[in-house]
Amino acid sequence: MTKLDRHIEILLLENDCVIVPGLGGFVAHHVSARYDEQDGLFLPPYRTLGFNAQLTMNDSLLAQSYVDAYDMSYPEALRQIENEVNEIYHTLENEGFVELSDLGKLATNSEGKLEFEPYESGILTPMYYGLSSFEASQIMELGDDNHATLALSDAQEHKSKLIYIDNSDKENKRLSISLHAVRSVAAAAVFLTAVFLVAFPGSTKNGMSERQIKSGVLYNLFDSSDTSKTSVHFKPLRAIATTDNTPTKDVTDNPSHYWAIVVASHVTELNARTYVQRMQKKGLEDARVYEGIESLKVLYGYYASQHEARKQLNAMSGMTFFKNAWIIEIDK
The missing domain is CATH 3.30.70 (Alpha-Beta Plaits)
Known part of the structure; x- marks a missing residue:
């Protein structure tokens, strides 16, 4: 299995674009806070991920990450990346898609071009960590006297952020789960797990200390x-x-x-x-x-x-x- 997805995820913590030579560029986009009228929730800002197959020129960012992580030379890092990209193309040819852990799914369309579908929960972003959604009622005008009153639907009165039980039909009760809230909880759990992973030590070479990847808390994601x-x-x-x-x-x-x-x-x-x-x-x-x-x-x-x-x-x-x-x- 390739290690590209782990390097891309870590590099995106401090960069908005990571180019994989021979494959394409992964570009992060910021999404502002918004209000979901259907669920009655204010949702926090997050970062999502896009893919541009035209960005194939090597900017050395990914190669340097391999050099720092695995104590290898720059040419060796380029060969390692090239081998993993070839493995991705081989999987795409046989299965039609490749899952990139914590990033999304890369697939080929009917025209043979690459398409990327990011995870809805977004990518790890420390500046947004700890922000959660919250419910807010709507203010509406009722009656001819134009007085304002708090209007809540029956679903919003009894619904929690994760699970809602509809008792309107006494014979057939319905259980609903907010998928967005579940994804938010899952994203937070992934980040906490990464923070507490054991990090391996930095290495020395020829008497000079090598520069480590800036995101030290996630350094142990490498083997x-x-x-x-x-x-x-x-x-x-x-x-x-x-x-x-x-x-x-x-x-x-x-x-x-x-x-x-x-x-x-x-x-x-x-x-x-x-x-x-x-x-x-x-x-x-x-x-x-x-x-x-x-x-x-x-x-x-x-x-x-x-x-x-x-x-x-x-x-x-x-x-x-x-x-x-x-x-x-x-x-x-």
Whole structure:
């Protein structure tokens, strides 16, 4: 499966146009707040997405995102994008459409041209996060004396934002669900899930720190397995009083330079220690908590070389703890 949709979604947080070379450009449009007379709701502003197949010239924005995320060269990033675009065209040829996660559906029409249908809930937009719809009654004039009074339909009197039960027909009750409200709740849930995903660390190359993608809270949407070349300097976690009888290893007795397996990163101290205890109960005694420059990490093992660490990781890849693990070099 391609990774283009995740890169496009993140780049659209700070850009209104993302061009995919050889495919087309995805352009964000702002939609102002509006009133839905049918549902009696004021709806907040949001951003929707359009597609222009004529925008195929490479502006380097997407390629640079691949370079920063996967620690690859610029030509390698272009080849990766080209391969994923070819995969999209292959899927379009066989199935007629492609689902782009959290963006919309790309399909071909009867003339063989590309058409894009965005999701009605819009795309992630931090500036609009937390804005929700609200009900507002209509003011209407009634009678010959032209006095103003509050007029509400029977449906609006009993309807909630999500579910409405029509009791007008005693024999046949009807249940209605507001699809727009459901989509708004789903969009908020997707954003909160993305915020709390674990972010993987930045990498260094040739002694120079590489620029990370600006939207750091969503950085972990990329595969952590692509960061196997990361090298970070760590210091031992400070001692903390605990009443847990679970044995822990004395970090000072271990070699100062070695390779280890990263089981989890960017977690709280409490969660990290709990995770280590679970691993040690399963017989994984070399599990421990380390505090790096950027975040807390759960490490496993001490290996003299990257090859030895990779060999051990491959041997333990079937275990749940090591499903998304990767290799890191420790140099105290």
